[in-house]
Amino acid sequence: xxxxxxxxxxxxxxxxxxxxxxxxxxxxxxxxxxxxxxxxxxxxxxxxxxxxxxxxxxxxxxxxxxxxxxxxxxxxxxxxxxxxxxxxxxxxxxxxxxxxxxxxxxxxxxxxxxxxxxxxxxxxxxxxxxxxxxxxxxxxxxxxxxxxxxxxxxxxxxxxxxxxxxxxxxxxxxxxxxxxxxxxxxxxxxxxxxxxxxxxxxxxxxxxxxxxxxxxxxxxxxxxxxxxxxxxxxxxxxxxxxxxxxxxxxxxxxxxxxxxxxxxxxxxxxxxxxxxxxxxxxxxxxxxxxxxxxxxxxxxxxxxxxxxxxxxxxxxxxxxxxxxxxxxxxxxxxxxxxxxxxxxxxxxxxxxxxxxxxxxxxxxxxxxxxxxxxxxxxxxxxx
Numbered sequence: 370x371x372x373x374x375x376x377x378x379x380x381x382x383x384x385x386x387x388x389x390x391x392x393x394x395x396x397x398x399x400x401x402x403x404x405x406x407x408x409x410x411x412x413x414x415x416x417x418x419x420x421x422x423x424x425x426x427x428x429x430x431x432x433x434x435x436x437x438x439x440x441x442x443x444x445x446x447x448x449x450x451x452x453x454x455x456x457x458x459x460x461x462x463x464x465x466x467x468x469x470x471x472x473x474x475x476x477x478x479x480x481x482x483x484x485x486x487x488x489x490x491x492x493x494x495x496x497x498x499x500x501x502x503x504x505x506x507x508x509x510x511x512x513x514x515x516x517x518x519x520x521x522x523x524x525x526x527x528x529x530x531x532x533x534x535x536x537x538x539x540x541x542x543x544x545x546x547x548x549x550x551x552x553x554x555x556x557x558x559x560x561x562x563x564x565x566x567x568x569x570x571x572x573x574x575x576x577x578x579x580x581x582x583x584x585x586x587x588x589x590x591x592x593x594x595x596x597x598x599x600x601x602x603x604x605x606x607x608x609x610x611x612x613x614x615x616x617x618x619x620x621x622x623x624x625x626x627x628x629x630x631x632x633x634x635x636x637x638x639x640x641x642x643x644x645x646x647x648x649x650x651x652x653x654x655x656x657x658x659x660x661x662x663x664x665x666x667x668x669x670x671x672x673x674x675x676x677x678x679x680x681x682x683x684x685x686x687x688x689x690x691x692x693x694x695x696x697x698x699x700x701x702x703x704x705x706x707x708x709x710x711x712x713x714x715x716x717x718x719x720x721x722x723x724x725x726x727x728x729x730x731x732x733x734x735x736x737x738x739x740x741x742x743x744x745x746x747x748x749x750x751x752x
Contacts (some may be wrong), residue, residue, distance in 0.1 A: 370400050370486045373739045374466060374732055377479035378459035381468035386445050387509035388419035393441035394505060397482065401426040401501065402485050405494070411521055413513035417718075421513035423508040425522055428489070429498035436500045436532040437481035437514065437742075440507035443470040444724050451537070451726050464732055473723035475719055477535025478503065480718075480735055484742035488750075495564040495750045500529065507703050515703040516666065518712050529711035531677050533745065534663050534704050535738075537720030538696075543741075544689030544733050548715035549678055550671035550697035551601060551705055552631040554663060555638050559584055559649065562657040565622040577624040578612060579658035585610070585626055587652035588645065594633065599671055600633030600697050603641075634669040640664075667701040670708045679713050684744040685716065688737060716741070 370376070378559055383393035398408045406426040414420045427434075446456035446469045454460040456469040466476070485499055502522075506514025539545040561581045568572025585607050593603040607628050612621040642662050649660050672678060674695060685693045693716070707713045718738060722728045 370403060371483050371490060373479050373483035373735045374461075375484055376400065377466055377471065377476050377730070377735055378461070380441060380475040380479055381459035381466065381470050382457055383441070384457045385442050385470070385505065387442040387506065387646055388421055390422045390441070390505050394422055394424045394503065397441065397478065397503060398424055398426070400482060400486070404428070404489055406501070411518060413517040415512045418510050419619070420511040421504065421714060423505060423514060423518045424501065424503040425518060427498055427500040427527070429495050431497050432528070433530040433749070434498035434500055434528065435734060435746070436502055436529045436707070436711055437485070438502040438532055438534045438703060439474050439478040439481065439536070440479060440504045440514070440703065441470075442505040442508050443475070444508050447726060453727050456728075461732070464733070464734060465729040466486055467727060467729040469728055471722075471728050472537045472718050472720060473728070474717060476730045476735055477537065477717040477738065480738040481533070481535050481742050484739045484746060486737070486748040487739070487743055492750070500527075502707070504703065511666065511703065516706040519706055523710070532707050532711040532713040533681065534702060534707065534713060534715045535717040536702050536715045537718045537723050538715050539717070539719045541719065541721070542691070543719060543737055544685050544691030544693055546696045547678070547681060547685065547693045547700075548697065548699065548704070549674065549695045550634070551661045551669065551699065551701055552600065552603070552633055552634065552697060553631060553638065553665070553669035554667035554701050555630045555641055555665050557628055557645065557660060557662040559626045559628070560659040560661075561624050562659075563620070568618045568620055572618070574620040575673075576620045577656070578621065579655070580658070581610065581624040581626055583654070584649055584656070584658065585680060586650050587648055588628065593630070593644070594635050597633055597635060599695070600669070603630060603632040603636060605630045608697060632669055634671055636669065638665050638668070666705070670705055671697065672708060672713055678714055680748065681714050681745060684741050684748065688741045688744060718741070
């Protein structure tokens with residue numbers, strides 16, 4: 370069970386494309402049970418979302434409690450014929466393990482489990498607790514996964530002190546970066562209703578595209594903020610403009626724009642929605658505009674630098690020789706849910722091939738990540 374490469378390959382061979390589990394959680398559960406963990410498989414449901422299988426495991430009952438979190442679901446592999454090897458074969462070649470989820474994030478899950486197994490084999494039960502929070506819903510809507518698993522654990526009286534989420538955080542090489550926070554994400558749609566007509570008689574029509582272009586420019590005209598000590602400036606991107614019109618000589622009746630904002634901890638979804646509504650109203654100029662926002666559970670958060678962040682940083686530097694950058698870049702992760710229950714940092718593998726054709730992880734990185742987690746465990750339970 371302490372062989373990280375074998376465990377990673379076994380997990381990759383489970384085609385657990387969200388929301389399917391395909392045996393991945395059962396495989397991990399069996400290993401954890403064999404190591405003395407009490408395990409629970411919990412399925413959560415929500416109307417309009419697929420049922421999701423989740424795994425909670427814990428050894429020990431006291432404090433401090435160190436949690437390893439992650440997910441075993443993966444994104445679809447796309448055209449399997451475009452891969453060098455079958456995406457769920459977990460082939461080993463060129464010093465790497467190949468397959469969907471190798472980096473994001475079955476390799477990270479395998480490294481955390483192997484590190485714990487090695488620690489228990491060497492030291493026996495911890496002077497405190499070790500827990501695993503593993504979901505099958507991170508790559509999907511994230512409705513029936515970690516967020517509900519945490520509440521379920523809380524209802525049982527479970528408490529946690531610190532958490533390491535093994536997402537692929539390193540841009541180029543292991544040791545580059547630790548994530549101490551994440552930006553929030555808010556998406557919306559602007560719809561402008563016009564009056565259709567012939568392009569040769571524009572006075573008889575009202576072109577919604579012209580209004581929409583003006584509104585889109587207004588949304589991006591002024592920065593939302595200048596950033597903070599730990600976050601870049603919030604950023605709004607127009608991701609689509611569409612009329613559904615296939616005819617070049619007809620002014621359309623309606624135009625729509627989709628947008629997404631990645632925002633820092635100066636904003637909440639409510640305050641950001643209010644600011645976007647203000648900008649749209651100021652620029653509307655009499656246009657008939659509808660503005661809608663999608664519900665979001667992706668809030669900005671920060672784990673301020675302090676003892677735990679320093680603790681993990683030292684373990685990374687000791688094993689890799691690199692002092693990791695503390696970052697809040699990238700997309701969202703399940704850390705946004707966990708941070709309300711435990712002080713949380715993210716550190717995992719190099720993310721260059723995540724979600725890509727021929728996703729793969731260096732065997733040397735799997736071993737080194739396992740060693741880093743092992744250093745954390747040694748020091749954590751040594752006080």
